Amino acid sequence: MTVRPNAITMRRRRELIGGAVLLVLLALLPLPIANAYLRGLIVLTLLYAGLSQGWNILGGYCGQISLGHALYFGIGAYASAILFTRYGIPPPLGMFASAALGALAALLVGWPCFRLSGHYYAIATLVMGMMVLLLAQNWGFVNAAMGITIPFRKQSWVDLEFRIAVLPFHYLMLAYAAIAWAIAWVVEGSRWGFSWRAVKDDVAAAESLAVRVFPSKMAAAAISGAITAVGGALYAQYVGFIDPDSGLGLSLSVLIALPAVVGGVGTLWGPIVGAAVLIPVQQLSVAWLGGSGNGVDLMFYGALIMALALARPQGLVSLFGARSRAGGEVADRA
Amino acid sequence: MSTAIVVQVALGGLLMGLVYALVAAGLSLIFGLMDVVNFAHGELLMLAMYATFVIHENSGLDPLLQLPLVAALLFGIGVAIYRGLIARALGVRFNTGMVQIFVTFGLSIFLVGAAQLAFGADFRSISNGLLANRTVAMGAIVLPLSQVAAGLVCLIAFAALALISRTEFGRALEATREDRDAVALIGIDRDRVFSIGWGIGAATVGIAGVMLASFYYISPTVGGNFALIAYVTVALGGFGSLLGALVAGILVGLVEAMTALFIDPSLKQIGIFAIYVLVLMIRPRGLFGRL
Numbered sequence: 001m002t003v004r005p006n007a008i009t010m011r012r013r014r015e016l017i018g019g020a021v022l023l024v025l026l027a028l029l030p031l032p033i034a035n036a037y038l039r040g041l042i043v044l045t046l047l048y049a050g051l052s053q054g055w056n057i058l059g060g061y062c063g064q065i066s067l068g069h070a071l072y073f074g075i076g077a078y079a080s081a082i083l084f085t086r087y088g089i090p091p092p093l094g095m096f097a098s099a100a101l102g103a104l105a106a107l108l109v110g111w112p113c114f115r116l117s118g119h120y121y122a123i124a125t126l127v128m129g130m131m132v133l134l135l136a137q138n139w140g141f142v143n144a145a146m147g148i149t150i151p152f153r154k155q156s157w158v159d160l161e162f163r164i165a166v167l168p169f170h171y172l173m174l175a176y177a178a179i180a181w182a183i184a185w186v187v188e189g190s191r192w193g194f195s196w197r198a199v200k201d202d203v204a205a206a207e208s209l210a211v212r213v214f215p216s217k218m219a220a221a222a223i224s225g226a227i228t229a230v231g232g233a234l235y236a237q238y239v240g241f242i243d244p245d246s247g248l249g250l251s252l253s254v255l256i257a258l259p260a261v262v263g264g265v266g267t268l269w270g271p272i273v274g275a276a277v278l279i280p281v282q283q284l285s286v287a288w289l290g291g292s293g294n295g296v297d298l299m300f301y302g303a304l305i306m307a308l309a310l311a312r313p314q315g316l317v318s319l320f321g322a323r324s325r326a327g328g329e330v331a332d333r334a
Numbered sequence: 335m336s337t338a339i340v341v342q343v344a345l346g347g348l349l350m351g352l353v354y355a356l357v358a359a360g361l362s363l364i365f366g367l368m369d370v371v372n373f374a375h376g377e378l379l380m381l382a383m384y385a386t387f388v389i390h391e392n393s394g395l396d397p398l399l400q401l402p403l404v405a406a407l408l409f410g411i412g413v414a415i416y417r418g419l420i421a422r423a424l425g426v427r428f429n430t431g432m433v434q435i436f437v438t439f440g441l442s443i444f445l446v447g448a449a450q451l452a453f454g455a456d457f458r459s460i461s462n463g464l465l466a467n468r469t470v471a472m473g474a475i476v477l478p479l480s481q482v483a484a485g486l487v488c489l490i491a492f493a494a495l496a497l498i499s500r501t502e503f504g505r506a507l508e509a510t511r512e513d514r515d516a517v518a519l520i521g522i523d524r525d526r527v528f529s530i531g532w533g534i535g536a537a538t539v540g541i542a543g544v545m546l547a548s549f550y551y552i553s554p555t556v557g558g559n560f561a562l563i564a565y566v567t568v569a570l571g572g573f574g575s576l577l578g579a580l581v582a583g584i585l586v587g588l589v590e591a592m593t594a595l596f597i598d599p600s601l602k603q604i605g606i607f608a609i610y611v612l613v614l615m616i617r618p619r620g621l622f623g624r625l
Contacts, residue, residue: 065432119365119435131607257436258436301443302446305440310433
């Protein structure tokens with residue numbers, strides 16, 4: 001890479017300005033929209049933009065393709081919901097517990113799994129996710145398969161409960177996605193960021209350059225797990241309900257990873273672009289095609305994943321060619 | 335708890351384990367050959383089960399007699415998946431490993447949707463086959479004939495796989511696995527070997543599907559659970575190892591049955607997962623895996 005240091009600094013400054021502009025635009029976006037369904041769609045899109053940004057830190061920058069991220073999402077959702085409903089601890093505080101537990105869980109999963117590479121790692125994370133799903137379905141403390149309902153008491157920013165009004169959730173999810181983006185921006189330019197890309201490209205070469213492979217993978221896992229867990233806590237407040245299937249299922253793990261994959265793995269804008277395309281398409285296809293449970297929505301969703309993965313393996317952000325070239329680091333391999 | 339019950343449950347687990355082993359063998363073959371994990375593997379099993387069901391409903395042909403038919407059908411589906419999707423996924427210049435994972439995931443979602451469209455979400459079963467409602471009794475131990483037959487057929491299929499690996503094609507398969515670029519120099523058509531490999535991998539699942547269909551329920555999502563067990567089995571036995579798939583499959587079947595008997599039927603998979611995590615810690619490449 002023959003990019004002069006100040007070119008990188010310039011690019012990162014441009015990214016920051018771009019992020020700020022996008023933040024303002026997204027803050028204004030719901031104001032002219034009266035339709036509640038449409039607003040809800042945007043809320044979900046923002047949530048997945050943040051979740052996938054979290055996945056991208058481990059799966060994209062560090063190249064460890066996790067198919068078990070629902071595990072961290074579910075732990076975050078359950079932690080905050082249980083602290084709130086049983087111990088009266090408001091979600092804004094509970095979320096810190098979610099983040100800590102999500103990071104801890106990611107470290108516990110990473111410890112045995114990071115010795116595996118490629119597909120072996122992907123399958124190990126998938127199995128870990130299913131294991132926790134099965135345990136949650138049978139564990140009385142988390143109400144087993146019944147799930148936990150968060151009863152609505154009063155409209156409150158302390159309890160993060162808002163009846164009907166989607167707007168507060170819009171700003172919550174926007175803040176979440178923005179913080180996830182900002183974390184990605186910071187780590188991308190940090191020492192960790194460079195270690196991760198080295199580990200992703202060639203483990204042996206990274207080791208020979210004194211990159212500490214295992215600790216850098218663990219760091220990526222902890223940050224990734226924490227971001228995903230906070231997303232889970234927000235989701236539980238938004239929906240008011242969490243159960244093993246909605247919080248820990250395999251399809252959720254895939255849905256967390258997909259925006260980054262579709263948008264561009266290991267890129268700052270990939271998860272946002274991917275979520276903006278994928279989540280509305282997926283939600284609308286369920287609403288329009290799958291109403292009667294006939295499976296057409298699944299066929300459409302599956303075909304879309306296949307088509308996008310084959311047609312744009314480097315992600316949709318590569319369509320904005322000039323920006324990618326300025327980055328000079330888009331041509332990475334998994 | 336009497337000894338007879340324990341032996342009976344263990345034998346049942348052993349027979350189910352042979353089915354798991356055959357499903358895992360197909361997955362392992364494809365992985366060993368070209369480093370591709372088929373995340374739609376369970377859906378191939380589901381397709382084979384529905385094919386058996388539909389043929390049985392329409393022609394009355396017994397599942398047992400459908401074996402060659404469904405195996406051939408699945409062989410064709412396997413080749414088609416390779417030619418239509420996998421060959422393309424292997425040809426992309428970016429993120430090859432990731433593209434392969436998500437293409438097969440997309441395929442699995444697509445196939446579940448297609449089955450739901452064609453057959454609805456209801457559970458189906460074949461209740462009046464030749465093997466149905468008969469038992470094999472050995473003293474106090476009674477086993478359903480359909481499961482005994484399934485175990486035997488899967489064992490025979492394993493023997494057939496072992497024989498294939500000794501043929502000319504088997505050697506070409508082994509050579510392609512060793513070095514997929516060098517084989518072109520000695521006149522092996524890599525693309526052909528890959529597509530036949532996919533055909534055999536899918537046909538293997540097809541055989542397991544036919545035998546399962548005569549005693550297991552059939553639904554669009556039936557494959558997911560078997561696929562999960564197959565991933566664990568393959569990881570346990572070692573990716574690419576035929577013997578590993580057989581031993582690990584039997585082990586998984588036994589552990590599952592024993593967990594269900596001694597702990598709780600709803601937790602039967604926890605035993606499997608526990609063994610998996612243990613092997614992961616002690617021997618990451620699996621019991622018979624090569625590094």
